[in-house]
Amino acid sequence: xxxxxxxxxxxxxxxxxxxxxxxxxxxxxxxxxxxxxxxxxxxxxxxxxxxxxxxxxxxxxxxxxxxxxxxxxxxxxxxxxxxxxxxxxxxxxxxxxxxxxxxxxxxxxxxxxxxxxxxxxxxxxxxxxxxxxxxxxxxxxxxxxxxxxxxxxxxxxxxxxxxxxxxx
Amino acid sequence: xxxxxxxxxxxxxxxxxxxxxxxxxxxxxxxxxxxxxxxxxxxxxxxxxxxxxxxxxxxxxxxxxxxxxxxxxxxxxxxxxxxxxxxxxxxxxxxxxxxxxxxxxxxxxxxxxxxxxxxxxxxxxxxxxxxxxxxxxxxxxxxxxxxxxxxxxxxxxxxxxxxxxxxx
DNA sequence: TTTAGTTAGTTAGCAAAGCTAAATATATTC
DNA sequence: GAATATATTTAGCTTTGCTAACTAACTAAA
Numbered sequence: 001x002x003x004x005x006x007x008x009x010x011x012x013x014x015x016x017x018x019x020x021x022x023x024x025x026x027x028x029x030x031x032x033x034x035x036x037x038x039x040x041x042x043x044x045x046x047x048x049x050x051x052x053x054x055x056x057x058x059x060x061x062x063x064x065x066x067x068x069x070x071x072x073x074x075x076x077x078x079x080x081x082x083x084x085x086x087x088x089x090x091x092x093x094x095x096x097x098x099x100x101x102x103x104x105x106x107x108x109x110x111x112x113x114x115x116x117x118x119x120x121x122x123x124x125x126x127x128x129x130x131x132x133x134x135x136x137x138x139x140x141x142x143x144x145x146x147x148x149x150x151x152x153x154x155x156x157x158x159x160x161x162x163x164x165x166x167x168x
Numbered sequence: 169x170x171x172x173x174x175x176x177x178x179x180x181x182x183x184x185x186x187x188x189x190x191x192x193x194x195x196x197x198x199x200x201x202x203x204x205x206x207x208x209x210x211x212x213x214x215x216x217x218x219x220x221x222x223x224x225x226x227x228x229x230x231x232x233x234x235x236x237x238x239x240x241x242x243x244x245x246x247x248x249x250x251x252x253x254x255x256x257x258x259x260x261x262x263x264x265x266x267x268x269x270x271x272x273x274x275x276x277x278x279x280x281x282x283x284x285x286x287x288x289x290x291x292x293x294x295x296x297x298x299x300x301x302x303x304x305x306x307x308x309x310x311x312x313x314x315x316x317x318x319x320x321x322x323x324x325x326x327x328x329x330x331x332x333x334x335x336x
Numbered sequence: 337t338t339t340a341g342t343t344a345g346t347t348a349g350c351a352a353a354g355c356t357a358a359a360t361a362t363a364t365t366c
Numbered sequence: 367g368a369a370t371a372t373a374t375t376t377a378g379c380t381t382t383g384c385t386a387a388c389t390a391a392c393t394a395a396a
Contacts, residue, residue, distance in 0.1 A: 028316060
């Protein structure tokens with residue numbers, strides 16, 4: 001570690017600049033980390049741990065899904081998801097049911113209470129970001145919106161096409 | 169919760185649209201989550217757990233810092249950071265030293281090995297994003313860069329003012 | 337300069353969250 | 367219908383996180 005003036009800067013110049021996309025990727029990565037680190041502070045009030053909150057979020061937004069799908073989405077192993085969902089169920093935030101056509105499969109859905117609780121926490125997170133965005137000029141906000149159009153194509157391909165029926 | 173066609177879509181319309189900044193905040197939040205969820209898959213090869221990797225990242229990029237500062241940055245309590253840093257030190261990725269002017273204070277720094285290991289993992293993460301960005305048209309990439317200029321003001325306020333800038 | 341108070345970090349011990357391996361319950365195939 | 371495959375669960379262990387209590391080191395007051 002013989003770096004004369006100190007440690008590396010938080011993002012770009014390190015070593016050598018590689019390419020415009022590489023450079024933008026680096027900045028994007030860093031911005032995402034810092035953004036989420038900031039909003040995570042709002043989660044305390046939910047009463048749920050980070051893993052529970054994260055799983056509940058997937059259950060609410062990706063609609064009813066199987067335990068395996070949930071485990072995959074959360075990037076954890078099946079036994080871990082079994083335990084998380086058991087806890088959510090015990091708290092009345094989610095329910096499990098066997099798929100009739102294949103009873104090995106367990107479908108998880110959010111309860112109204114689960115959706116409500118998630119929404120409240122989510123509102124706090126979003127508000128923290130919105131408060132900052134509200135200070136931008138109209139055209140700067142428009143720039144961010146255009147960037148989001150592009151990013152959504154990359155990061156959440158069809159994404160919101162998932163719905164699935166709930167309340168039904 | 170009587171929503172006719174199913175649960176809420178992943179982002180916007182839920183309930184009612186609130187304001188442009190609110191709506192953009194929602195999308196930004198979602199994009200950040202999905203982006204990081206995707207790159208996290210690249211971390212397996214590092215051989216480090218998520219908490220260790222995250223702490224090492226802060227040590228490398230924020231430069232030498234105290235245990236307390238690190239605990240604060242990582243949003244964990246002091247005993248947790250004590251343990252994480254002890255493990256990083258045992259693996260030869262970081263070192264601890266008492267500050268001479270106040271020997272209660274412990275300064276953590278990354279070793280060359282720690283910086284190298286982090287950089288490799290980081291390179292994989294960044295590459296995953298860069299590969300996607302590389303498919304954008306030049307002007308779309310420019311849009312994202314302009315959005316990043318704005319976001320960096322919000323999310324990492326003075327940010328890179330932390331350690332000692334390099335090449336800037 | 338001792339004594340009391342404060343601050344930074346550590347140690348102890350417990351709960352939550354993660355994992356692998358093995359078990360169970362259903363399907364599927366031959 | 368016996369063997370095989372798949373989805374989840376159970377068992378048991380490791381890691382990560384917490385609070386409470388302790389130690390070491392600095393600061394202030396008398």
